[in-house]
Amino acid sequence: xxxxxxxxxxxxxxxxxxxxxxxxxxxRRREQRISSTFLWRDLAREPVAQxxxxxxxxxxLLWLQLAVALLLLFALAxxxxxxxxxxxxxxxxxxxxxxxxxxxxAEGTRLALAQRQARExxxxxxxxxxxxxxxxxxxxRIPLTDSSDRRxxxxxxxxxxxxxxxxxxxxxxxxxxxAARARGxxxxxxxxxxVRLPEAFVAPVTTQFFPVGTRGDNVAxxxxxxxxxxxxxxxxxxxxxxxxxAVERRLELWCDGRLTRxxxxxxxAGAEHVERFELDLTVATIEARLVGGDALALDDRAxxxxxxxxxxxxAVLPGTDxxxxxxxxxxxxxxxxxxxxxxxxDITILDGVVPDPLPAGHLVFIAPPRxxxxxxxTGTLEFPVIRTSVEPSPLLQYVALGExxxxxxxxxxxxxxxxxxxxxxxxxxxxxxxxxxxxxVVLAFALADSDLPLQVAFPxxxxxxxxxxxxxxxxxxxxxxxxxxxxxxxxxxxxxxxxAPDGTTRPLRIDAGVALVDxxxxxxxxxxxxxxxxxxxxxxxxxVNAVDPGESQVAPRPTLPIGHVNGPGRAIGRExxxxxxxxxxxxxxxxxxxxxxxxxxxxxxLAGWWAALRDGMRAWRPR
Amino acid sequence: xxxxxxxxxxxxxxxxxxxxxxxxxxxxxxxxxxRSARRxxxxxxxxxxxxxxxxxxxxxxxxxxxxxxxxxxxxxxAEEERDVHLMLDTSSSMAWGAPEKLEQARRAxAGWGLLALAQRDRVLxxxxxxxxxxxxxxxxxxxxxxxxxRAPTHRAADLPARCRALAAAARGRTAVxxxxxxxxxxxxxLLALAQxxxxxxxxLAPQExxxxxxxxLRLVDDEDTVPVDITCDAAxxxxxxxxxxxxxxxxxxxxxxxxxxxxxxxxxHSLERWFGDExxxxxxxxx
Numbered sequence: 001x002x003x004x005x006x007x008x009x010x011x012x013x014x015x016x017x018x019x020x021x022x023x024x025x026x027x028r029r030r031e032q033r034i035s036s037t038f039l040w041r042d043l044a045r046e047p048v049a050q051x052x053x054x055x056x057x058x059x060x061l062l063w064l065q066l067a068v069a070l071l072l073l074f075a076l077a078x079x080x081x082x083x084x085x086x087x088x089x090x091x092x093x094x095x096x097x098x099x100x101x102x103x104x105x106a107e108g109t110r111l112a113l114a115q116r117q118a119r120e121x122x123x124x125x126x127x128x129x130x131x132x133x134x135x136x137x138x139x140x141r142i143p144l145t146d147s148s149d150r151r152x153x154x155x156x157x158x159x160x161x162x163x164x165x166x167x168x169x170x171x172x173x174x175x176x177x178x179a180a181r182a183r184g185x186x187x188x189x190x191x192x193x194x195v196r197l198p199e200a201f202v203a204p205v206t207t208q209f210f211p212v213g214t215r216g217d218n219v220a221x222x223x224x225x226x227x228x229x230x231x232x233x234x235x236x237x238x239x240x241x242x243x244x245x246a247v248e249r250r251l252e253l254w255c256d257g258r259l260t261r262x263x264x265x266x267x268x269a270g271a272e273h274v275e276r277f278e279l280d281l282t283v284a285t286i287e288a289r290l291v292g293g294d295a296l297a298l299d300d301r302a303x304x305x306x307x308x309x310x311x312x313x314x315a316v317l318p319g320t321d322x323x324x325x326x327x328x329x330x331x332x333x334x335x336x337x338x339x340x341x342x343x344x345x346d347i348t349i350l351d352g353v354v355p356d357p358l359p360a361g362h363l364v365f366i367a368p369p370r371x372x373x374x375x376x377x378t379g380t381l382e383f384p385v386i387r388t389s390v391e392p393s394p395l396l397q398y399v400a401l402g403e404x405x406x407x408x409x410x411x412x413x414x415x416x417x418x419x420x421x422x423x424x425x426x427x428x429x430x431x432x433x434x435x436x437x438x439x440x441v442v443l444a445f446a447l448a449d450s451d452l453p454l455q456v457a458f459p460x461x462x463x464x465x466x467x468x469x470x471x472x473x474x475x476x477x478x479x480x481x482x483x484x485x486x487x488x489x490x491x492x493x494x495x496x497x498x499x500a501p502d503g504t505t506r507p508l509r510i511d512a513g514v515a516l517v518d519x520x521x522x523x524x525x526x527x528x529x530x531x532x533x534x535x536x537x538x539x540x541x542x543x544v545n546a547v548d549p550g551e552s553q554v555a556p557r558p559t560l561p562i563g564h565v566n567g568p569g570r571a572i573g574r575e576x577x578x579x580x581x582x583x584x585x586x587x588x589x590x591x592x593x594x595x596x597x598x599x600x601x602x603x604x605x606l607a608g609w610w611a612a613l614r615d616g617m618r619a620w621r622p623r
Numbered sequence: 624x625x626x627x628x629x630x631x632x633x634x635x636x637x638x639x640x641x642x643x644x645x646x647x648x649x650x651x652x653x654x655x656x657x658r659s660a661r662r663x664x665x666x667x668x669x670x671x672x673x674x675x676x677x678x679x680x681x682x683x684x685x686x687x688x689x690x691x692x693x694x695x696x697x698x699x700x701a702e703e704e705r706d707v708h709l710m711l712d713t714s715s716s717m718a719w720g721a722p723e724k725l726e727q728a729r730r731a732x733a734g735w736g737l738l739a740l741a742q743r744d745r746v747l748x749x750x751x752x753x754x755x756x757x758x759x760x761x762x763x764x765x766x767x768x769x770x771x772x773r774a775p776t777h778r779a780a781d782l783p784a785r786c787r788a789l790a791a792a793a794r795g796r797t798a799v800x801x802x803x804x805x806x807x808x809x810x811x812x813l814l815a816l817a818q819x820x821x822x823x824x825x826x827l828a829p830q831e832x833x834x835x836x837x838x839x840l841r842l843v844d845d846e847d848t849v850p851v852d853i854t855c856d857a858a859x860x861x862x863x864x865x866x867x868x869x870x871x872x873x874x875x876x877x878x879x880x881x882x883x884x885x886x887x888x889x890x891x892h893s894l895e896r897w898f899g900d901e902x903x904x905x906x907x908x909x910x
Contacts, residue, residue: 029839029840029841029852030838030839030840030841031840031841031843031850032836032840032841032842032843032855033719033843033844033845034719034834034842034843034844035716035717035719035720035724035803035805035828035831035844036716036803036805036806036844036846036848037842037843037844037848037849037850037851038805038806038807038848039805039863039866039867039870040842040851040853040863040866041849041851042866043851043853043859043862043863043866044851044852044853602856604856604857604858605856605857605858607858608857608858608861
């Protein structure tokens with residue numbers, strides 16, 4: 001046990017003597033004239049003396065008041081007990097509320113356990129310090145910075161819902177920046193450990209990981225797709241058993257809200273299972289359900305929608321390269337249009353040119369010869385060796401760029417909007433990002449300066465790019481709930497509205513060819529209805545699934561491999577001294593003593609009242 | 624001082640219809656205290672005494688005077704005539720309460736005195752200023768009222784001493800004492816009047832039954848006694864009321880044991896009801 005404010009005990013010198021003096025000092029009484037003191041003399045407890053002081057006598061009230069004062073002073077000294085936890089001047093609390101935190105544990109969901117742990121850490125962190133709260137889930141949020149408002153921190157923690165994925169990279173970068181700014185900082189991470197970590201991250205301060213969860217049994221619907229076939233449509237369902245044991249589950253397929261198929265599937269531990277169902281062309285949406293419980297219920301349902309919308313209009317500038325039109329022609333749902341068509345293209349591929357002005361819609365730059373508002377071109381790279389990012393990206397799904405040889409590339413310095421997907425010779429070779437409502441993809445080398453067009457990766461990469469820039473156009477690729485949904489809108493669309501899975505319909509604002517659905521917390525099918533300028537209507541739907549596939553791997557990790565300036569081992573430990581103040585029992589004891597003091601002070605009156613009550617009860621009792 | 628200022632019309636009207644009932648042949652008549660005997664139809668010869676100027680010449684015993692050569696007056700015992708001693712306690716404790724006890728005592732004594740004067744009793748008023756003021760006849764009531772109004776209060780009034788003085792003057796006769804008895808020597812005062820046909824009118828104020836103060840107080844009175852420091856909370860009030868009840872019981876018992884007629888009178892009580900109901904019921908007056 002220790003004292004956070006031992007100087008408060010010095011106040012005893014000031015507080016206790018006056019209490020004793022009050023008992024030695026005679027009371028200054030108000031003078032009351034009466035007819036005669038004759039009948040009152042026997043009632044006086046003490047004879048009247050003229051001296052202002054009297055001898056200190058043993059009085060229960062004095063001892064009770066001294067005890068109350070001492071306890072209050074002790075509470076002001078802020079006694080605490082050393083407990084496992086945190087003890088710092090500035091606690092940066094990173095709290096994971098991703099979808100995997102919805103796993104039901106014996107004592108509640110992982111999120112509930114994490115929230116309880118977070119509240120305890122906040123209480124400890126506020127012992128002589130301040131707290132910054134960072135949450136990761138559907139998005140990175142920092143509800144409170146450097147705060148000592150316990151109520152607000154608790155409210156922010158309690159408001160979290162399991163949503164989205166677990167990306168610690170940006171959260172740790174922010175935490176590290178905040179820690180570097182405030183002396184005495186400490187980072188605490190509360191998560192089940194299924195997080196995406198930055199490469200070679202070294203925490204500048206003490207970083208502790210507080211793991212939650214024990215269960216690892218989970219079967220998830222990892223993929224659900226509704227693809228067009230020769231005569232109909234095909235539902236593609238991929239299941240993954242992340243648990244340590246084989247399981248048997250019932251798989252149901254619902255087409256347009258009706259149960260169509262139901263089969264029992266047995267999946268070995270750690271294995272995948274794929275089912276395909278042939279469906280009619282009339283089926284617009286499908287839903288797959290896994291019946292029976294496991295650790296995470298969110299990934300037991302998935303939705304997909306059929307491609308019902310018209311083809312994505314793609315223009316290529318200058319269009320002299322044969323590879324691009326050929327590869328684009330192989331893709332379903334892609335319509336090649338002329339750059340100067342009356343209706344602008346949805347996506348324009350700028351192959352070695354940067355026209356001025358730039359065309360509308362989403363842009364794909366290939367070996368841009370000059371700088372734009374989104375990036376600078378500072379030179380060329382010779383024989384760069386492509387290294388792809390370890391972070392998975394939809395653009396690089398099933399694409400092995402490492403086998404591509406490049407003769408030369410332009411050296412690009414991107415803006416903050418860009419995510420670097422591949423590098424070579426220290427410069428980015430493939431960029432993806434969004435700026436001002438536009439999706440931008442930059443490939444730093446010309447197709448002719450590499451063997452990429454000869455690789456299998458080329459059409460796959462092109463399909464991924466088209467999918468990413470027009471997700472509704474390439475076969476009903478879904479989104480994850482919680483993440484904003486960006487809908488590319490044709491230039492001739494004058495109004496657009498969305499109907500959420502809960503049945504609510506609201507109009508969407510179209511800005512720079514993109515409509516934004518910011519609230520996708522309800523998983524299911526989001527139906528869009530667009531009206532074109534010529535009066536025709538267009539309708540399509542997008543499936544929003546509850547869980548990022550990475551979240552289905554729910555087995556908790558007891559440690560996080562985060563480096564620390566004092567050694568990596570520190571990151572996984574949580575045996576550091578925390579401080580738990582225990583003034584509440586002191587306050588309760590003070591309250592009891594104050595009540596006791598009141599009872600002692602009015603004991604005679606209480607006895608009288610009790611006697612009167614007893615007599616009253618006797619009189620009332622029927623004889 | 625007119626009777627109306629001390630006694631209101633209603634009370635005066637009531638007193639006109641009431642009479643004191645106490646009857647005792649006054650030994651004083653034989654003592655020759657009176658300067659003139661009363662005239663009456665049914666008189667009884669009692670004694671003779673030397674004539675003094677002013678005596679009714681019709682009552683001169685001419686035969687005895689002829690034999691003795693000096694003038695003698697024949698004395699008779701009148702049925703209605705007696706001495707009534709009325710004493711007002713003017714200690715400072717009486718000048719307290721709302722309504723004030725002393726004012727109530729003055730009015731009660733005046734009413735009592737008026738009854739006595741109306742039936743031709745000799746009233747002797749005892750106050751600290753007049754000593755012993757003899758009064759006779761209804762026409763003497765204004766003098767009685769004035770004497771009462773003039774009676775001041777005294778800070779260190781010695782109640783036993785005043786009672787001893789009353790006892791010396793009223794030995795064997797009727798005396799009525801109007802007092803609150805708030806003196807620790809109240810027993811001595813009453814014992815001093817053992818040889819007197821005594822009626823005690825005990826006057827207390829309502830605030831003495833239910834004190835209207837509380838808190839940490841220093842209680843003082845005007846009788847130069849030691850102040851009393853007290854925390855006047857609910858418990859203290861309960862103890863005071865118990866002490867008051869005990870003291871009142873002691874006074875009543877003392878009076879009962881010594882043949883003293885005890886009459887309680889609150890300073891807030893209606894004197895019309897007191898004279899017309901309580902004293903009638905107690906047999907003190909008759910209508």
